[in-house]
Amino acid sequence: MSYIRLHFVRLLLSAMLLLFFTCFGRQASAFTIVVTEPQTPLVPNSVIELAARMGYFKREGVNVDFMHVSGTPTAIAALLSGHGDMANVSLQSLLKLSARGETGIRAVASPNKSLSFMIVGRDSIASLSDLRGKIFGIGQPGTLDNTLTWQVLRHGGLDPKELRVVSVGHPHSRLLALASGKIDATTASIGSWLTLPDKKGLHVIVSKDAYFRAAPVVAKVNVVSQTTLAEKHDQVVKVTAALMKLSRLFAAHPQRWAKAMHSARPDMPPAKLQALADAYAHDWCVNGGLDRSELERSAELLAASPSFKGEHPAPVEAWADFSIVNEVLGRIGLDTEAAADRQ
Numbered sequence: 339m340s341y342i343r344l345h346f347v348r349l350l351l352s353a354m355l356l357l358f359f360t361c362f363g364r365q366a367s368a369f370t371i372v373v374t375e376p377q378t379p380l381v382p383n384s385v386i387e388l389a390a391r392m393g394y395f396k397r398e399g400v401n402v403d404f405m406h407v408s409g410t411p412t413a414i415a416a417l418l419s420g421h422g423d424m425a426n427v428s429l430q431s432l433l434k435l436s437a438r439g440e441t442g443i444r445a446v447a448s449p450n451k452s453l454s455f456m457i458v459g460r461d462s463i464a465s466l467s468d469l470r471g472k473i474f475g476i477g478q479p480g481t482l483d484n485t486l487t488w489q490v491l492r493h494g495g496l497d498p499k500e501l502r503v504v505s506v507g508h509p510h511s512r513l514l515a516l517a518s519g520k521i522d523a524t525t526a527s528i529g530s531w532l533t534l535p536d537k538k539g540l541h542v543i544v545s546k547d548a549y550f551r552a553a554p555v556v557a558k559v560n561v562v563s564q565t566t567l568a569e570k571h572d573q574v575v576k577v578t579a580a581l582m583k584l585s586r587l588f589a590a591h592p593q594r595w596a597k598a599m600h601s602a603r604p605d606m607p608p609a610k611l612q613a614l615a616d617a618y619a620h621d622w623c624v625n626g627g628l629d630r631s632e633l634e635r636s637a638e639l640l641a642a643s644p645s646f647k648g649e650h651p652a653p654v655e656a657w658a659d660f661s662i663v664n665e666v667l668g669r670i671g672l673d674t675e676a677a678a679d680r681q
Contacts (some may be wrong), residue, residue, distance in 0.1 A: 341603075348516050351507035358375055367401060367422070367477070368401045368402065368403035369400050369401060369402050369403070369404070369423050369570065369573045369574075369577060370402075370403045370404070370405050370416075370421070370422045370423045370424075371386060371402055371403070371404055371409075371422070371424045371425070371426075371577070372404075372405045372407055372413040372416045372417065372422035372423075372425040373386065373387065373404055373405070373406055373413075373425070373426070374406075374407055374408070374409055374410060374412075374413055374425075374426075374427075375442075376406065377602075377603065378599065378602040378603055379529070380527070380529030380532075380533070380599070380603070380606070380614060381450060381453060381454055381527060381529055381618075382449060382450030382454075382585075382588075382621050382622055382623075383426050383450045383558055383580055384447045384595075384599060384602070385450075385585055385588065385598040385622075386426060386449060386560075386581065387404070387593055387602065388405070388584065388595075388598045388599070388602065389580045389581055389584050390402055390403075390629065391598065391601065391602060392584065392598060393420055394580040394581075394584045395576070395577065395580050395581060395612065395638070397580065398576035398577070398579055398580045399576060400573050400577055400580070402577065405421070405422055410425075410427050410428065410431045413425040413427060414427065414431070414443065414561075416561045417442075417443060417561065417562065417566070418442055418443070420563075420565065423562060423563075423566045423570060423573070423574075424446075424561065424562050424566070424574070424577060425560070425561055426449065426559070426560050426561075426564065426677075427558065427559065427561055428482045428556075428557060428558055428559075429445070429556050429557060429558065429633075429636055429637070429640065429647075430482045430485065430640050431502055431652040432445060432559060432561060432657055433637055433640055433641060433646075433657070434645075434646070434649065434651075436651045436652040436656055436657040437641070437646065437650055437651045437652070437658075438649065441564075441652075441656060442563050442564050442565070443561050443562070443563055443564070443657065444561060444562060444564060444567055444657060444658060444659040445559035445560065445561050445628065445633075445656075445658040445659070446559075446560055446561065446562055446564075446567070446574060446578060446628070446659050446662040446663065447473040447559070447560045447577065447578045447581065447582075447623070447626045447627060447628055447659060447662060448556055448558060448559045448560065448623050448626070448627030448628055449558070449560060449581055449585065449623055449627065449665055450557075450558060450622070450627070451555075451556045451557060451558070451621075451623060451627050451632070452546070452550045452557060452623060453482075453483070453557045453558065454527050454528045454529065454546045454617070454618070454620060454621065455483055455486060455487070455525050455526070455527055455546065455549050456525070456526060456527070456528055456531060456542050456543075456544055456546045456549055457490065457523060457524070457525055457542075457543045457544035457549065458485065458513075458516065458523065458524060458525075458526055458531055458540060458541065458542050458543060458544055459472075459516065459522055459523030459524070459541070459543050460516075460522050460523070460538065460539060460540060461539050461540065461541050461670055463522060463523055463543055464543075465494075465543065465549075466491060466494040466495070466496045466543065466544065467494075467495070467496060469491075469496060469500075469501060469522070469523055469543075470496065470500045470501070470550065471500065471501075471502065472501060472502065472522035472523060473501075473502045473503075473504060473520075473521045473522045473523075474501040474502065474503050474504070474521065474522065474523050474524065475504055475505075475506040475512040475515055475516065475521035476503055476505055476506065476524070476525070477502070477505065477506070477507060477508065477509070477511075477512070478505055478643030479503075479505070479644075479645070480643070480644065481645075482557060483509075483525045484525075484645075485555040485640060485643040485645060486504050486525075486549075486555060486557070487525045487553075488643070489552065489553040489555075489643075490544060490549055490552040490553050493552035493553070494544075494552065505519060506521065506524070508522075508529065508632050509524075509525075509526050509530045510533075511529060512524040512525075512526065513526055513530060513531070513534045514534075516540060517534065517537075518538065519607040522546075523543060527546075528546050528617055529614055532610045532613060532614060533606070533610070534671070553639070554632075554635070555636040555639055555640060556627070556632055556633055556636040557637075559627075559628070559658075560578070560581075562574055567659060567662075574662055575662055575665050575666060578626065578662050578663065578666050579666045579669065579670060582623070582624065582626055582666055582670065583670065584624070585622040585623055585624050586622070586624045587617075588618075588622050588675060589619070589620075589673075590626050592612075592615035592616055592618065592619045593612065593615060595611075595614075595615045595618065596608065596611040596612040596614070596615040599611045599614075599615075600649065602663060624673040625663075625667060625672055625673050626662075626663035626667065627663075628658065628660055630654060630658075630660065630661045633654050633658055634654055634674070635645050637651050637654065
């Protein structure tokens with residue numbers, strides 16, 4: 339057994355012990371969605387938890403339970419061990435698993451293709467070219483936001499090697515470091531940016547739309563195990579249908595997302611939630627968000643990053659299953675008015 343496989347097995351066994359206690363007492367009949375955020379996130383994949391709050395899963399006739407875990411490795415372990423049925427993970431993580439021979443996980447939909455990243459920095463930095471020699475804060479090398487940001491920089495004619503890169507940690511920590519003058523620029527989601535209380539002396543260098551145009555990558559996907567896909571096919575369809583229907587509601591009426599999020603996140607001022615709702619108006623995956631050509635292009639771009647270190651993901655059929663989205667669209671129809679970036 340290779341070191342990578344052995345390491346993964348150890349992670350799996352450790353996670354299973356944790357999950358045994360986490361899951362004790364859960365309803366056996368529930369369809370369990372594994373989430374890695376401690377609270378409802380300020381991005382479009384919030385639709386997953388809002389669908390439960392707003393009764394969309396119940397309307398489809400599926401009983402959904404949530405399991406909160408600390409990160410993607412534990413979420414994947416939960417799926418493979420049978421403790422969880424679906425998880426929202428980065429496409430990059432899924433591709434790395436496929437490159438290392440894991441064939442038990444499939445992407446079945448995407449509730450939000452873009453993570454709404456932006457590059458923000460000090461007012462003295464007017465454009466990407468002004469970043470040369472400046473201190474750029476990242477989380478960890480090779481993470482998704484780091485990989486995409488380097489693509490954005492290269493697209494703008496800037497070699498990341500021309501930056502002074504420092505690992506700061508969580509996006510919130512990076513923004514605080516930026517506000518205090520410890521770094522000159524960083525990557526943050528629009529949600530994180532709006533929650534920063536004092537933006538004096540700071541501004542957006544690359545907007546979320548410009549960022550996505552430079553790095554048009556499907557960032558997050560909903561994944562299930564092949565076992566779940568076979569044994570709980572109808573439930574996977576119903577969950578996906580609920581998410582697509584709610585996404586269509588939010589796309590047509592952005593204020594409904596702001597209202598729902600205010601209930602889920604009372605810590606956020608309504609005005610900021612409405613600003614986010616307006617920013618996300620064209621980001622909802624009203625048709626499932628699983629386009630073959632987009633996935634293949636995304637896989638090619640992500641696999642070219644240094645974090646893959648020569649590993650090559652398997653063909654798209656080995657890690658994506660289009661049958662669920664196709665079945666849902668067969669039932670509810672295609673949203674033909676959706677913009678190209680909301681498929």
